[in-house]
Amino acid sequence: MKTHLIFIGNKFTYNPPLKEYILRSLEADLAFIDMISFLKDGDTSLFLYLEEALNAANRVVIVTTKQNFSTIGKVICTATNDNQILRDGMLIPQKASLFEERSYLLEYNGSFVNVLQMDEGEKMPEILLHNSEIKAVAHIFEEERETLVNILTPIAQTYEVHFDFVQKVEGWLRLDIYSKKYGDITKFMEASKKLLPKKFIASSNIIEYVIDKLYHSGKKVSFAESCTGGLLAYYFTKQNGASKILEGSLVTYSNALKENWLAVDHTILEENGAVSAAVVEEMSDGALNVSDADYALAISGIAGDAGGTDEKPVGTVYIGVRSQTQHIEKHLHFFGDRNYVQHQSALMAIKMLLLLDKETFF
The missing domain is CATH 3.90.950.20 (CinA-like)
Known part of the structure; x- marks a missing residue:
């Protein structure tokens, strides 16, 4: 299931520090965001866009402003045949299964949707949509990608994990490791470190x-x-x-x-x-x-x-x-x-x- 992040509001385009703070918070909780979209205030395609996102059987995070928060709730209710109700001072869809201050989560047609209200100078609200995969990060130096694939693939198969590489700069590869319920990331990391003792660092933040x-x-x-x-x-x-x-x-x-x-x-x-x-x-x-x-x-x-x-x-x-x-x-x-x-x-x-x-x- 892919994660789709939708920003609704001009400030998320024109205020980079605010946008980057939100992205850091979401990436720490959700691990990988597959798609990011930006919609301006008053975008006439809002209803059709959200309706399509809600029917895509994805994990959807909608970040919007206080000004647009209740409007987004109305659009979601129209798309899901629901009604808004007042809970703890917030107008949110009745079918919302979880809610905290400035945040609510609902499930619809196979999609999970977390709506967050965020403005300048505010602390990030609680993220109610969590990552279903376990993830770890490592860094590998002075090794070719093809060589690493040959070295690490048998270990990944043994411990039921999968991995991907991203080059930071020449000679430095970031290794993202994912596991479903039965995979053992810890043992994969230990085995990889033994094979690459002076080239392998297990850390999400170098x-x-x-x-x-x-x-x-x-x-x-x-x-x-x-x-x-x-x-x-x-x-x-x-x-x-x-x-x-x-x-x-x-x-x-x-x-x-x-x-x-x-x-x-x-x-x-x-x-x-x-x-x-x-x-x-x-x-x-x-x-x-x-x-x-x-x-x-x-x-x-x-x-x-x-x-x-x-x-x-x-x-x-x-x-x-x-x-x-x-x-x-x-x-x-x-x-x-x-x-x-x-x-x-x-x-x-x-x-x-x-x-x-x-x-x-x-």
Whole structure:
């Protein structure tokens, strides 16, 4: 049974932080959303669209505003031959089997429908529609997809689970594992880890995993960012516990600040340019020296959409990762718009950190 999410209201299109909060909450509870639709306020196709969704034998989540909440209830009642009644101050369909504040659930013609009312500045209401599948997430590094299919398929068959891959960046695959009632995800994960001991991480949130590993090993990290503009720091600071392991981040966008804040040698900047392996090596060294960190990650590149040259086209990025005993630098070329290049750069830096110290992170 597929899950269809329907946003009804202009604000869910034009207020990205609100939309992203709702999506994070739903994905944590429902695991996978197969389809997302957006309908504007006053959309004349609303009745036909909802009627079709209700008859599709799917799991449907409707997120709407206080302004539209009772109207959606009326439309659902018309489509299901029902009436609205007042329950705990809410007008909801009489056939609703469960209800909480700003949320109700009903079953109709094989479909399960959860209607949620959400506006700016509000806490997410209780999600009454829950995932029927058990799901787990793992991350696998430095393995080809085809090789992993051959390795993991026999294990999945043994423990009655199924899996799918999504590439985060080159050399980093996210593994989604699903199980019905009789599957054993735990044993699948244990067997997979034994076969891939320094390549397999079982965690739904890789940043939380890194934070936990650093905290329990008594280590800290710092960042020096240029083209990512603090995105790497944001990845960490949006997670609980970041203050335990993150010393800080220096966004040194100009050459002057690379020199003054990170002690990047002026001659190296002049001879190699800010986007170079030599410069990110010095940036990571500087970030380590000005902090009490055990690791430093540095990123410099040309995110675009302009500013590239024949020698260094848009999407050229250099990443340096350093510990107290070793350092590595990579020259990469990412494709996509400015924001996508920035996100790929930050994810690659995280991957490089994990692989720099496998004893700590694996």
